[in-house]
Amino acid sequence: xSRETKEGAIGVYMNNSIAxxxxxxxxxxxxxKNSIFLDFVDLIxxxxxxxxxxxxxxxxxxxxxxxSDKKISEYFTEIIxxxxxxxxxxxxxxxxxxxxSEFYSYVHNPYRSNIGKICVILKAEVNDNDDIxxxxxxxxxxxxxxxxxxxxxxxxxxxxxxxxxKDILLSTIKSSGKADNIIEKIxxxxxxxxxxxxxxxxxxxxxxxxxxxxxxxxxxxxxNLFNILNFELFVLES
Numbered sequence: 209x210s211r212e213t214k215e216g217a218i219g220v221y222m223n224n225s226i227a228x229x230x231x232x233x234x235x236x237x238x239x240x241k242n243s244i245f246l247d248f249v250d251l252i253x254x255x256x257x258x259x260x261x262x263x264x265x266x267x268x269x270x271x272x273x274x275x276s277d278k279k280i281s282e283y284f285t286e287i288i289x290x291x292x293x294x295x296x297x298x299x300x301x302x303x304x305x306x307x308x309s310e311f312y313s314y315v316h317n318p319y320r321s322n323i324g325k326i327c328v329i330l331k332a333e334v335n336d337n338d339d340i341x342x343x344x345x346x347x348x349x350x351x352x353x354x355x356x357x358x359x360x361x362x363x364x365x366x367x368x369x370x371x372x373x374k375d376i377l378l379s380t381i382k383s384s385g386k387a388d389n390i391i392e393k394i395x396x397x398x399x400x401x402x403x404x405x406x407x408x409x410x411x412x413x414x415x416x417x418x419x420x421x422x423x424x425x426x427x428x429x430x431x432n433l434f435n436i437l438n439f440e441l442f443v444l445e446s
Contacts, residue, residue, distance in 0.1 A: 211235055214235070217231070222311050224305065226257065230249075230297065230300045231297075232295060234294075244290060245295075250323070251283065255273070267298075271297065301442070303440060309332060309334070310331070311330070312345030313327070313330070328439060330438075331437045331438050332436050333434075334433065334434050335432050347415060356443065357407055357411060357439075360408050361408070361410070373399070373402055374395070409421050410422065
């Protein structure tokens, strides 16, 4: 089957040691909202929680794993036959828990509590994961879903992406005919604006736009350490 799969769903699965996000695509939105398909997403999510998670596990490696004497790829073959659409595992991401760390998650416009089209997992080092911390973690996940950062901080951005953005901005500024020393200043300002749009810690916090996320986290940490370690954002791209 080579039919286009631009619809589907993203699922979030967590236990005490690992958090998993996976995207399974279908051909139509109708199939993606079908309970048979959503049950299948949950089934694959549970499989993912219960396998060994060597670093660098690829989608093909995962599909070759077996459950109940059947390869995971065979479960996909069965659901394709049942629903009558092409169904593919597009993405799979694992985040392992470390000492003193906690997972937080958010599903935007969910089909089920853990399945939707935009999903976020956040991993943070926390001293006391009380109700206030849990809500703060969820709020940060909601911020990520809304603001869609590409990385946690500037140094974690893809360097090729940064260079490309710099080249585009520089050619635009140069075409205005300004002097070199002014060009540098303008470029610096525009790059800072770019960083504030694409890196989580430098974005204006959606619940208090006068503050950057970095400041909000720092303020929160003065009462209870909360240190963002990493995050995963999946957006269904149709």
